[in-house]
Amino acid sequence: MCEMINKEIAEIVSEVQEKKQELSSTTDQIKMLNKDRTKKASQRKERQREEGTIHRKVTEARNKVKMADRDLKRAMPGRVSQGIDGLERIIQDLGEKLRGRVFGPLYKLIEAEDERFNTAIEVAAGPQLAHVVVDTDETAAQLMTELQRRKLGRVTFKPL
Structure with a gap:
């Protein structure tokens, strides 16, 4: 036990x-x-x-x-500034139809590697920096018609 x-x-x-x-x-x-x-x-x-x-x-x-x-x-001249603002509104309204067809104003597409060159670019390009790059003449014509119809200003287009 x-x-x-x-x-x-x-x-x-x-x-x-x-x-x-x-x-x-x-x-x-x-x-x-x-x-x-x-x-x-x-x-x-x-x-x-x-x-x-x-x-x-x-x-x-x-x-x-x-x-x-x-x-x-x-x-920029007033009408050009108005035109770019108007173009931005049109792009928002027609977004899907214009996707990949409107690249934007040159000043948004050009970027200097060194900021010191920005003044040179501005002087050389001048008012053409406000020109808007698009894919074709047809896109430019469509956008110009829409800008005129809505009375949104004036823009110069540069088709590729």
Whole structure:
């Protein structure tokens, strides 16, 4: 009987040792997972900061482009500026029909590798920077007709 009790005690002690090892292993896993979670939370916060920075830079760039467009349009004759604005409205209205057929004004298509050359480009091209590049004469005729019909201004087209 004593032998059976000692055997049961030994089994219980053995089970307790196994459970302690399992508990220790599980505790280590929990610590590792918590550490990993903390690291990922830190990475997420860093990415959110980067995303915010990128968003601000994109917004600033868009604002600069809008200001540059505004300045450029102020430098153009009134009817030409009106025409480009009108053309943009027509393109929005007829979007699908004109997709891939209207490339835009030259000033939006030409980009100098170095900003120092922008003045040279502006001087050399002059008012022709406001000419709008389209795919064919037919597209140009269609757009001119629409501009005249809506009385949206005047634009010179350059078919490819």
